[in-house]
Amino acid sequence: MISITNLTKDYKTKKGTITGVDNVSLTVNEGEVFGIVGYSGAGKSSLLRCMNLLERPTSGEIRVDGLDLTKLKGEGLRQARLKIGMIFQHFYLISQKTVGENVGFALKAAKLPKDQIAKRVDELLEMVGLTDKRDVYPAQLSGGQKQRVGIARALANNPSVLLCDEATSALDPNTTLSILRLLKKINRELNITIVLITHEMNVVKEICDRMAVMQDGRVIEEGDVYDLFSDPKADLTKEFISSVVSFDVPQPILAACTGSVIKVQFKGAVAGEGIITDTVQHFDVKGNFLHGSIEYIQEKPLGLFLMEIQGRPDNIHRAITYMEGRGATVEVILNGI
Structure with missing residues (x-):
């Protein structure tokens, strides 16, 4: 489904070149929920944004459904991106537009007829449990409701891949759990491949099938979530897992x-x-x-x-x-x- 080979992303700064992603190779299987874990500055957000070319990598290859995105430009890249939805930490809803208009924005940009847009918006709002919020504005919503709008918007064009950039970090624990359960439902019912980045191991524990741990731009450990929880090898992986399963005795x-x-x-x-x-x-x-x-x-x-x-x-x-x-x-x- 997603194949990343020798991916590197460099950033030019006044102090010189900084490598955000350092020669990373990963495979995300079709229909799975894949977590990328790391502290701030580990390179996980840069890696995620390279997956749909919001940031173009310095070198390496990204294939989604067999198509090398790094070879695409213009209309070809735009069409490929329609199949890759994205959910953001801070929602990025348009405050002057209603919930329905926010969800339908991408459909309008894709030039779908108005009747099809209206029907699709209804379907999406029902899926995320916001049918009664169609005509309200983002300012009237809770954080969890805003994120549900973000999820509905990301699903508008029937993507095969959903990228989640710290999608629950701004939410309280109860709301986080409800959003994770919604994502898992979407994954199972629609067979959408989900890649999410997080620094919270409870998120990984709740919904991920496999995971990768990043440090200093590199993947230092990856594998089945159950296997990594039961037998972590890298010190950083052990540190993350200890935040969920602790054996500290005074x-x-x-x-x-x-x-x-x-x-x-x-x-x-x-x-x-x-x-x-x-x-x-x-x-x-x-x-x-x-x-x-x-x-x-x-x-x-x-x-x-x-x-x-x-x-x-x-x-x-x-x-x-x-x-x-x-x-x-x-x-x-x-x-x-």
């Missing part, structure tokens, strides 16, 4: 532990099994939970627990071996043996 509590402290992770169906309970029952050890949770990522459970385990060294070793044999990943944080 040092005084760790210092008070007399046994071994272990981190236990369960993936998939194993997370629903009573492995820790079985371990304590079958071996002469005692378990003391310090921290634990089960997260649901891509509708699959990921169990994460931090616990103190006490007993004879051989029993502790047998208990850990047993848990690993049942499919758990066990890491010794503090060896009290």
Whole structure:
């Protein structure tokens, strides 16, 4: 669907050339929700804006549905962009136009007949839950409603790709969740490929299928969201994931532990099994939970627990071996043996 090869974007400044995107190669599959994560200045917005040539890359190739956008200009590029919708962080609605007029703006620019524009606007407003707001102005809307207008506008020309530039960063948590659920609904029902950039891992956890982590203009890690949450490799990825799944235990509590402290992770169906309970029952050890949770990522459970385990060294070793044999990943944080 989207194939990016050796993409570089340089910016000329008074202090010299700054590389915003540094030789990035990525593939986004048809029909998936792909997240690009990074802190401010990582290059994620520059990469996203290159995907529809709002910014023309310095070098490299961008193919959407097999078409190399970097080779297009003028009318050819305009036609290609019609199939790539974009949603912005700050909405960018026209304040002097009604909701219906904002949504229909792109259709009017495409010179569709008035009756077709009216019908399409009705369809889009129903899709985003704003049928009753057609004749009101943006100033009368909440932030979430404004973003729904932005989504409807981005869908006007039946795009195959939807680019989301920090689409929920200006919204409160409850509104963010409703917008993410709307995007997921659009993705599933219309089979629209969605690429979103964010610095919030909860956004990725909620709707993304795969993700890439950017730092200093480069992609430092990418893959299936569940795999990266359960086994991150790069330090920055671990840092981002810790904002959602944290194992920070106060040092005084760790210092008070007399046994071994272990981190236990369960993936998939194993997370629903009573492995820790079985371990304590079958071996002469005692378990003391310090921290634990089960997260649901891509509708699959990921169990994460931090616990103190006490007993004879051989029993502790047998208990850990047993848990690993049942499919758990066990890491010794503090060896009290």
